[in-house]
Amino acid sequence: MAIKRNRRFHAEVATSSLSDIMFFLLLFFIIISTLANPNVIKMTLPKAESTEKTNKQLITLSVNENKEFFIDKEPVNPEDLEAHLLAKLGEDKSQTVVVRIPYNLQVQDLVNVLQIGVKNNLKFVIATNKN
DSSP: OOOOOOOOOOOOOOOTTHHHHHHHHHHHHHHHHHHTOTTOOOOBOOOSSSOOOOSSOEEEEEEOTTOOEEETTEEEOGGGHHHHHHHHHTTOTTSEEEEEOOTTSOHHHHHHHHHHHHHHTOEEEEOOOOO
C-alpha cells in the first residue's frame, strides 16, 4: 500500500514581528515630527524638583495679576517693555531673563512676553515653584 505524502512547499509570512516594527516606526515618526516643528518658541525650562544656584547674571521680568510689568523690581510700561529690557541687557545678550508670571494669567500673556525674546534672540526661563 503506497501512501503519498504531501510534500508541497507552503509559503508563510511571519507577521508576529510586524506589529512590533510598525509600533517602533510610529513612535519614531511621532518623536521626529515634534522635534522638527518650526513654530515652537525655543526656551530653556527650569527643573522644578530641585533648586540650582548659578553664577550667571540674571534679569528678572515679573508680571503681577493686574498685568503690571517689572524689570528687576522697577515698574515698566507694557508698551516700553521691549526697549527697557534691551537697554537693561545692553551689549551682553547672553544673559538669561527669568520670567515670573502668575499661574492664573492667560497663556497669551506669557506668549506676548516670550515673543520679545524670540524676536531679539534672547534666552528666557520661566520660574516655577518647587512642587
